[in-house]
Amino acid sequence: MSEETVEVAPGAEAPVVPAGGQAGAKAVRRAFSSPIASFLVIALTVVWTIPTLGLLATSLRPEKDVAQTGWWTFFAHPGITLANYHDVLFNGGFGVSNGLMPYLVNSLAITVPATIFPLALASMAAYALAWVRFKGSDIIFFVIFALQVVPLQMALVPLLQLYSGGAHIGSVTIFPSLGLGGTYAPVWISHTMFALPLAVFLLHNFIAQLPNDLIEAARVDGASHFRVFRSIVLPLATPALASFAIFQFLWVWNDLLVALTFAGGTPEVAPLTVRLAQLSGSFGDHWEILTAGAFISIIIPLAVFFSLQRYFVRGLLAGSVKG
Amino acid sequence: MWADALTKFGNAAGAVVVFVAVLLLIFFAAGRASGRVSKPLAVTIFLGPALLLLAVGLVVPAIRTITLSFYNDDSTKFLGGNNYTWAFTSSGEQQILLNTLLWIIVAPVVTTVLGLVLALLVDRLRHQGLYKAFIFMPMAISFVGASIIWKFVYNYRDPSQPQIGLLSQICLWLGWHNPPNWILSHPLNNFLLMVIMVWVQTGFAMVVLSAAIKAIPDEITEAAVLDGARGWRLFQYVTIPMIRNTLVVVLTTVMITTLKLFDIIRTMTGGNFGTQVLANEMYSQSFTEFNTGRGSALAVILFVAVLPLVGYNIVQLRRERATR
Numbered sequence: 065m066s067e068e069t070v071e072v073a074p075g076a077e078a079p080v081v082p083a084g085g086q087a088g089a090k091a092v093r094r095a096f097s098s099p100i101a102s103f104l105v106i107a108l109t110v111v112w113t114i115p116t117l118g119l120l121a122t123s124l125r126p127e128k129d130v131a132q133t134g135w136w137t138f139f140a141h142p143g144i145t146l147a148n149y150h151d152v153l154f155n156g157g158f159g160v161s162n163g164l165m166p167y168l169v170n171s172l173a174i175t176v177p178a179t180i181f182p183l184a185l186a187s188m189a190a191y192a193l194a195w196v197r198f199k200g201s202d203i204i205f206f207v208i209f210a211l212q213v214v215p216l217q218m219a220l221v222p223l224l225q226l227y228s229g230g231a232h233i234g235s236v237t238i239f240p241s242l243g244l245g246g247t248y249a250p251v252w253i254s255h256t257m258f259a260l261p262l263a264v265f266l267l268h269n270f271i272a273q274l275p276n277d278l279i280e281a282a283r284v285d286g287a288s289h290f291r292v293f294r295s296i297v298l299p300l301a302t303p304a305l306a307s308f309a310i311f312q313f314l315w316v317w318n319d320l321l322v323a324l325t326f327a328g329g330t331p332e333v334a335p336l337t338v339r340l341a342q343l344s345g346s347f348g349d350h351w352e353i354l355t356a357g358a359f360i361s362i363i364i365p366l367a368v369f370f371s372l373q374r375y376f377v378r379g380l381l382a383g384s385v386k387g
Numbered sequence: 388m389w390a391d392a393l394t395k396f397g398n399a400a401g402a403v404v405v406f407v408a409v410l411l412l413i414f415f416a417a418g419r420a421s422g423r424v425s426k427p428l429a430v431t432i433f434l435g436p437a438l439l440l441l442a443v444g445l446v447v448p449a450i451r452t453i454t455l456s457f458y459n460d461d462s463t464k465f466l467g468g469n470n471y472t473w474a475f476t477s478s479g480e481q482q483i484l485l486n487t488l489l490w491i492i493v494a495p496v497v498t499t500v501l502g503l504v505l506a507l508l509v510d511r512l513r514h515q516g517l518y519k520a521f522i523f524m525p526m527a528i529s530f531v532g533a534s535i536i537w538k539f540v541y542n543y544r545d546p547s548q549p550q551i552g553l554l555s556q557i558c559l560w561l562g563w564h565n566p567p568n569w570i571l572s573h574p575l576n577n578f579l580l581m582v583i584m585v586w587v588q589t590g591f592a593m594v595v596l597s598a599a600i601k602a603i604p605d606e607i608t609e610a611a612v613l614d615g616a617r618g619w620r621l622f623q624y625v626t627i628p629m630i631r632n633t634l635v636v637v638l639t640t641v642m643i644t645t646l647k648l649f650d651i652i653r654t655m656t657g658g659n660f661g662t663q664v665l666a667n668e669m670y671s672q673s674f675t676e677f678n679t680g681r682g683s684a685l686a687v688i689l690f691v692a693v694l695p696l697v698g699y700n701i702v703q704l705r706r707e708r709a710t711r
C-alpha cells in the first residue's frame with residue numbers, strides 16, 4: 065500500500081507532500097528570505113508559547129507566591145511545589161468536598177467508549193457501503209455524507225427530551241423513558257451519534273480504496289462478509305482507524321457542549337472540561353489551583369500530540385469541519 | 388475515592404466489553420447464514436445500527452428543532468415566526484448577532500493571514516519542525532483549557548499592586564500606568580476573546596497552507612521566475628492564485644468553528660459584559676432560560692448560517708480528492 069492511500073485526510077491538499085514541488089516552493093520562499101523573516105517566526109513562536117508556559121509555571125509555584133507576584137518572577141526566585149496538583153486533585157481547596165479526581169475519572173470513562181463505539185459502527189457501515197453491493201447504497205452514502213452539515217446544536221433539545229422523557233405521538237409511547245439520568249450512557253450515545261457522519265465518510269473513503277482482488281478472492285473462497293470485514297478489512301484499515309480514533313478521542317476529551325448538556329455538572333458523570341468551566345467562573349482568584357487543574361486537563365492531549373504528531377495532524381485536518 | 392474510580396472504570400470497560408461481545412456474537416451467528424438471506428442480513432447488521440443512530444440522533448431531532456422553533460417556551464402554543472422576529476429585532480439579540488458577525492469576519496481573516504505568513508516564512512528556517520510544533524500545539528488544547536490560559540494573561544489588578552496578569556504587566560513596563568480591566572471593557576473584550584481563537588487556529592491554517600504552497604508545480608514557478616517575477620510580484624501573481632482554493636477552504640473552516648463558538652465565551656465571560664454570541668445564547672435560552680422555542684429558533688439560524696459554508700467546504704474537499 066502506498067503512502068498515498070495511508071492518507072485519510074480529505075484536508076485541503078493535506079500534509080503529504082508531493083515530491084515534485086520542492087524547487088518551486090523554494091523559489092517562492094527565497095523571495096521571502098531575510099533575517100527579518102526569521103526573527104518574525106521566532107518572535108511569533110515565543111508569543112504563541114508564553115501563555116502556556118505561564119500556566120505551567122504558575123501551577124508549580126507555592127500558593128503565597130502566586131497571589132503576590134507574577135509568574136515571570138518564578139525564574140529569578142524559583143520555588144517549586146507539587147502541592148497545587150495534590151490539592152486540586154484530592155482536596156478541592158475551594159470549600160468543595162472533592163477535588164478534580166472524580167472528574168478526571170469521568171473524562172476517561174466517557175472518552176474511551178465514546179471513541180470505540182463510533183469507530184466500530186462507522187467502519188461496519190463504511191464496509192457495507194463500499195463492498196456489499198446493494199440497491200440504494202449510493203443514496204445512503206450521500207445522505208450520511210450530507211448530514212455533516214447539521215450542527216449538533218440542532219439536536220440538543222430534542223435529544224435531551226428523548227433521554228429524559230421518551231418519545232410520544234399523542235398519548236402513544238413509541239419509545240420509553242430509559243432512566244439513564246446520572247449515567248454515562250447519554251454522553252456515550254450522543255457522542256457516537258454526532259461522530260457518525262464524519263466517521264463513515266472518512267472510513268468509506270479509505271475502505272473503498274482497498275485492493276479489489278483481495279476482497280473478491282476471499283469472497284470467492286467462501287468467506288462471509290463478516291469474516292472478510294474482521295480478517296481483511298479491519299487490519300488493512302488500521303491507519304485510517306488510528307487517525308480517526310485519535311481525532312475522536314481528542315474531540316470528546318476536549319468537548320464542553322455535549323458533556324454540559326447530557327452529563328450536567330455533577331461529580332458522578334461530568335468530565336474535567338465541565339468542572340473547569342464552572343471553576344473558572346466562580347473561583348477565578350485561586351490561580352494556583354485553577355492553573356494546576358487546567359494543566360491536568362491539557363496534559364493528555366499534549367502527550368498525544370507530541371508522541372503521535374503525524375496521525376494527530378492528519379486526524380485534525382480531516383475532522384476540521386466536524387460539529 | 389479509589390473504589391469510586393474503580394466502579395466508574397468498571398462501568399466503562401464493561402460497556403465496551405458487552406458492546407464488542409454482542410457484535411462478535413451477531414457476526415458469528417449471521418456469518419453462518421447462507422443463500423438468499425445472507426446479503427440482506429449482512430447489509431442490515433452492518434448498516435442498521437449506524438442508520439438507526441443517525442435517524443434518532445440527528446435527522447429526527449433536527450426536524451423537531453425546526454418545529455419547536457415555531458412554538459412558545461414550553462412548546463404548547465404555536466407562535467408562527469415570532470421567535471425569529473424576536474431573534475432579529477430585540478435589541479439584546481441584535482447585539483448578539485452583531486458580535487457573532489464581528490467574530491466570523493475578524494477571527495478567520497486574522498487566522499488565515501497569520502497562517503499564510505507563517506507558512507511562507509517557516510519552511511526556510513532550521514529546526515522548522517520545532518517552530519511548527521509549538522505553533523500547532525494549541526490545536527491540541529481544549530477551548531476550555533485555552534480560555535483559562537488566556538484568562539490568566541488578562542488578569543486585572545489595581546495598578547498600585549504587584550501584577551499577576553501578563554498583559555497588564557507588559558502595559559506597565561511599557562509605561563501605560565492605567566491599563567483597563569480587560570475582560571470588562573466593551574468592545575475591547577470581544578477582540579481579546581478572538582485572540583484565543585486565533586491562537587488556537589493559526590497552527591491549523593499554517594500547516595494546510597504550507598502543504599498547498601509545497602504542492603505548486605515547479606514548472607509554474609520557474610516559468611514565472613524566468614519571466615522576471617520576483618518577491619512580492621511572484622507571491623501576488625503566482626503563489627496566491629495557485630493556492631486560492633485552499634485559502635478559501637481554510638477561511639471557511641475557521642468561520643464554521645467560529646460560528647459554533649461556545650466554550651470560549653462560556654468559560655471566559657459566560658456571555659456577560661457584551662460578549663455574547665449566537666451558539667452560547669442558543670445554549671442559555673434552551674437550558675438556562677428554558678425557552679425551548681427561542682433556543683430552537685437560534686439553533687435554526689445557526690444551521691442556516693453554517694449550511695453554505697459547510698456545503699462549500701465538503702464539496703471542495705471531495706473535488707480535490709477526485710482530482711488527486
